[in-house]
Amino acid sequence: MTDAERKLWMFLRNRQLKNQRFRRQMVIGSYIVDFCCPSQKLIVEVDGGQHQDNFEEDEMRTRWLEKQGFRVLRFWNNQVLSSVEAVVDAIFSSIDDGSME
Numbered sequence: 001m002t003d004a005e006r007k008l009w010m011f012l013r014n015r016q017l018k019n020q021r022f023r024r025q026m027v028i029g030s031y032i033v034d035f036c037c038p039s040q041k042l043i044v045e046v047d048g049g050q051h052q053d054n055f056e057e058d059e060m061r062t063r064w065l066e067k068q069g070f071r072v073l074r075f076w077n078n079q080v081l082s083s084v085e086a087v088v089d090a091i092f093s094s095i096d097d098g099s100m101e
Contacts, residue, residue, distance in 0.1 A: 001025075004046050004077035005034055011088045012044070018095045028068065031061055036070075040095055043072045046080055 001009070001024070012022040012035055022044075026036040035044040043065060047058070062072045073094060075087050 002046065002048060002077060004048075004080040007084055008035070008044070008046060008075075008080050008087065011084065012091070017088070017092050018097050020095055028065065028070070031065065033065070037095070041070045042091075042094060043070050044091055045072060045074045046077060047074055048077045 005024075009024060011017070012024075015021055020037045020040060022035050022037045024035050026033050026038075028036065028043075033043045034046050036042065037044075058074075062074075065072050071094065073091060075090075080087050
C-alpha cells in the first residue's frame with residue numbers, strides 16, 4: 001500500500017463512513033481495486049504518477065467496472081496526502097444512506 005492509500009484507509013476502515021464496510025485490494029473480475037464498498041458498489045482508486053501514462057488502460061478498466069454496476073471515484077495521491085478531509089467528504093457524499101429527502 002502506498003502512503004496515500006494508508007492515509008485514506010485510516011478513514012475507510014472499521015465502518016467509519018455511514019457504517020459502510022470498505023475492503024481494500026479487492027478482486028473484481030481480472031482487476032484489483034484499491035478500495036471497495038460492496039454494498040454500495042462503490043470503488044475508490046488512489047492513483048499515482050504512473051496512471052498518467054496508463055490513461056487509456058485506466059479508462060478501459062473504469063468502463064468495464066461501470067458495466068458491472070460499480071461507481072468509480074478516482075483521486076490522485078497528492079489529493080489524499082494534502083487534502084484527505086476533502087477526499088473523505090467526497091466519498092461520504094457518494095454513499096447512499098437510504099434516506100428520503
